Amino acid sequence: MRRCDLWMLMGLMGMACVPDLRDRLTRDDGDGAGEEDLAPEGELDTGADLSIPQEVVIDATSETDWWLYDFERQGLVDESLPWDLRFQRYRVELNGGINGDGDVYAVVLDGILFDDVTADDVPPSADAAWITDAEDADGDGDADTVFVDWFDYDPTTHILTPKPRTTLIRTVEGMVVKVEIVDYYDGTGTSGYPRFRWAELIE
Numbered sequence: 001m002r003r004c005d006l007w008m009l010m011g012l013m014g015m016a017c018v019p020d021l022r023d024r025l026t027r028d029d030g031d032g033a034g035e036e037d038l039a040p041e042g043e044l045d046t047g048a049d050l051s052i053p054q055e056v057v058i059d060a061t062s063e064t065d066w067w068l069y070d071f072e073r074q075g076l077v078d079e080s081l082p083w084d085l086r087f088q089r090y091r092v093e094l095n096g097g098i099n100g101d102g103d104v105y106a107v108v109l110d111g112i113l114f115d116d117v118t119a120d121d122v123p124p125s126a127d128a129a130w131i132t133d134a135e136d137a138d139g140d141g142d143a144d145t146v147f148v149d150w151f152d153y154d155p156t157t158h159i160l161t162p163k164p165r166t167t168l169i170r171t172v173e174g175m176v177v178k179v180e181i182v183d184y185y186d187g188t189g190t191s192g193y194p195r196f197r198w199a200e201l202i203e
Helices: 007-011
Strands: 025-028 054-058 067-070 075-077 085-088 091-094 105-110 151-154 159-162 165-170 176-185 191-200
Touching: 054 067, 159 176
Parallel strands: none
Antiparallel strands: 025 054, 054 191, 067 075, 067 085, 085 091, 105 165, 151 159, 165 176, 176 191
C-alpha cells in the first residue's frame, strides 16, 4: 500500500508518494500485536513506558532499501528524523561510525539472556566496551559492524539462527536499550523479517 497524504511536501522534492512505513512494521507491547500499538508515524509517544519489553517485526525483504528504526519513536522513520538501527535483509547497522552520524554505540553481551540484563549491566559511557560500526580491520572483507555476526548460518539448510546474545544500544538521544534478535523468518518461513525484542534500561 502507498499513500499520498504528504504529496505537497514531497512534491518539493520531486516525489509524488512515499511508502507507508507502518505497512512494514508489526509491534507487540505485551497485549498482542496490532495497529493500535503504533504511535503516529514519526511522532514521539512521550507517555509510553519504554521499560516494558516490546517485540517488533520489520519487513526488510528488499535487497536495495534500508528501513530505519528509532527506539524513542517506537517505529520506522524516514531519513529526515533521528534513527538508531537500520535493516536490510539480514543486515543490521547502527547510526554511528561508518554507517551514520548519530553517534549510536553498542555493547555486545554474548550468552546473556534478555530477561537477565538490567541497568547494572550498562558500562559507564566512556568504557571501551562501547563500540560502533567500523571499517574492516581483520581483512575478512566485511566491515566490523556490531551486528555483523548476530546469527549462526547452516550451510546445509541455509537457515539463519540468532545467537544467544543481548546487545545494549545507546541511542541518538542517549537512551540505553537492550535488544535481542529472536528470529529472521515470518510465520510462513519467508526470510527477511527480522524480529527483535527491546526495552529501555533505566539507570
